Amino acid sequence: MNIPLAVTRNAIGEAPDRLGRDALDACFLGPYGENDGLLEKLVVEFLRDHVYWRRNFHPEDPPAIPTRAAQQPGYQAFEARMRRELHTLSAALKKSVPFHSPRYIGHMASDLLLPGLAAQLLTLPYNPNNVSEDAAPVTVEMEIRAGLQLARMLGYPDDPSREACAFGHLTSGGTLANYQALRLALASKAFPVALRAAGVPDIGVPKDDWEAFNLGNDDTIALLGRWQRWLAAQSSLQRSAWQMRVQSERIETLGLTDFFARHTDLRPPRVLAPVTAHYSWSKGLKLLGLGRAQLELLPERSMRLDADALQEALERCLRERQPVLMVVAVLGTTEYGTIDPVDRVVAARDAMRSRGLGFTVHVDGAWGGYLATLFRNPDGSLRDRAEVGSEFARFPQPEVHAAFAALGETDSVTVDPHKLGYLPYGAGAFICRDHRAMTLLAEEADYVFDGEGATDYMARYRRLGQFVPEGSKAGAAAAAVYVTHRVLPLDHAHFGQLSKQTVLAAEAFHARAERFAEELGDIVHACVPFAPDSNLVCLALNPAGNRDVGHANAFARRLHEELRCDPHRPLQVKEFFGSMTTLRPDALAAAELQRIVVQLRLDPATFGPDADRLVILRHTLMNPYLIDRENGISYIDRYFDYLATLVRALA
C-alpha cells in the first residue's frame, strides 16, 4: 500500500494555493449545525460502503442472521431496550458543554473539523487497532505518516529514506506524549552508561560514567549507530551474548535503584521546566519513578520561561554534578498561551553540552503546536516575521517568532491534535527529531537496522506497540488526524488559515478587554495581566474602591459562577462560558506582581493564608466563529457587554 505524504495535485483534489473564506465555511458542522447535510451525506455514504465491504468479503457465505429475526419477540425486546437506553443517553448528552458555540470561550475545546470527524466515523466500524499492522494494515501507516506531517510542520526532517528522519506517533493526549518524551530521554541518557558497564570495545565509549551520562542526544545517537554496526559485524553467537550483556546493564533492566547503586558517581537526573508547566510533568516524573522532587520549576518573565534563570540553574547543576535529563519549554502555556524562548533553551543546551552537561530539549506544544502552521510555507520553508505579521496587529512578537523558528532544533515535541487540531479526543502526538533513538524504547530487540531506507523505517514502526506506552490503540484516531492533515496541509495557506482566525480573535479580544477596562474604570479596575503571545487571554478584575485580595477573589468567583458549566441548570440560561485560573504570588516575578497589583489597586499585604493567590478569568479563543462576518456579530463584543452587565450588577 502506498499512502501519499505530500499534498495531492490531481484534477479532483487540487489543493488550492490558499484556503479561501468559502472553504473555511465547509470545515465544521457549524454553530447552528449549518453543514448537517454534508455530514449526513458522508456518514450515510460511508456506512453503506462499509456494509458493501462486508457483503463482498465472501459473497457466497449466506447471511447468518435470518431475515425474519427482526420479527422475533426477543429481538424486538432487545431493540426496544437499546433504543430506550440510547434515548436516555441522547437526552443526557444535551447537558454537554456546548464547545461548538462561539459563546464557549472556556477550556481548550471547540468545534470538530469535518474531515476528521467523518474519517473517524467512517473508520470506527472497521475498528482497526494500531498496536501493530496485523490489526491495522491501513491505519498504522497513516499514524506514522501523520507523525511525519507534524514533523514537517515543526521543521524536523520528514523524509524516511534519510537516516536522521524524525518520527512521531499518536497518544491518548498530551499527558502521555510528555511521558513518552521523558521515557525516551531517560533511555538515551542511560544507554551510553550501559555500554560502558558492559565493556563494549572499539566503539569509542566515553571515558567515565559522568561523561557517558552527559553525552547529549546527538552524540548518543552516533554512539548507538557505532554499537549497532559493531554488533552487526559479530558472529551471531557473539552478537546475542553482547546484546544480553548490554541489556543487563540498562536502566530499563536494572531499575533506578540498582542502576544508581552501580554508578555511584551519578545521581538521578532532574527535569527543568517553567513554573507555568502543565501538571502532566509532575505526573510523568512520578510515573517514571524519578519522583516529583526531580522536577525543578524555573521562574518566568511575563509567563515566559526566564532564560537567565535557566542558565543559572544549569550552572548550578554543572557545579554540583547534578545531571539534567531534559529542559522543557512550553509552546503555549495552558493558562496564558504564552510562548517560552525555545531558541534560548536550544542555545543553552548546545553551550552546556560543550561544557559536559548534556540534556535534551523537549517542547510541550500540546496547546500551541499547531500555531506552527502560521510560520510554514507550503514548501516547508520558514516564513519570516514580517510575512507572518502582515496579517495581524502585533502577533508574532520577535521572541515568539524566534521560538517557532527554533522548533526544528529541539529534540522532541508534544502536539495535541485534539486541541488546536480541532479533532476528537483522544489524539495527542509525540514527535522526536531523530528517530534512531526510538530503538531504545523497543520492548523486544529491534532488528531492522541493516539498511536505513524508507522501507525499513516503515517496517519498523508498523510494529508500533513496541515503541509506544500504550498497547491497543484506536486506528480511527490516526485516520482522523492523517485525513485532516491531507485536506488541510499544515502550512499557513491551509491549516494556518484556521490558526489565523484564533490569533485574530485573541487580538480583538485583547483590544476589547482594554476598552472594557477604560469604560468601566469607575466601577471596576480590570487588566489583562499578561499580553497574550497567542490565543488565550486572561482578565483580572477588582471592584473599584477595594484593596483586599480576598474580596477581589470573591468578586471574580461570583463572575465565574455565571460563566461556568452548571449541570443543575439548563444550558440555555447561560449567556457565555469562560474559565478561571489563579495567579500565585510566589510563582510570579516580584516586578510582575507589583505591576498587576498596582493596575488593580490591590494591597499586596492582603495576600495571606485565606487569599494566597489571585483569582482571574481565563478565555480560550479557538472558536472559528467568534467573529461572525455573515451576520456582522462579534461574540467578543457581546461577551464584554454581558460581562459589563454582570460587573455592574455585582459591584
Ligand SMILES: *Cc1c(COP(=O)(O)O)cnc(C)c1O
Ligand atoms: C493540555 C496540555 C497538556 C496535557 O494534554 P492532555 O491532552 O490533556 O493530556 C500538556 N501540556 C500542555 C501545555 C497542555 O496545554
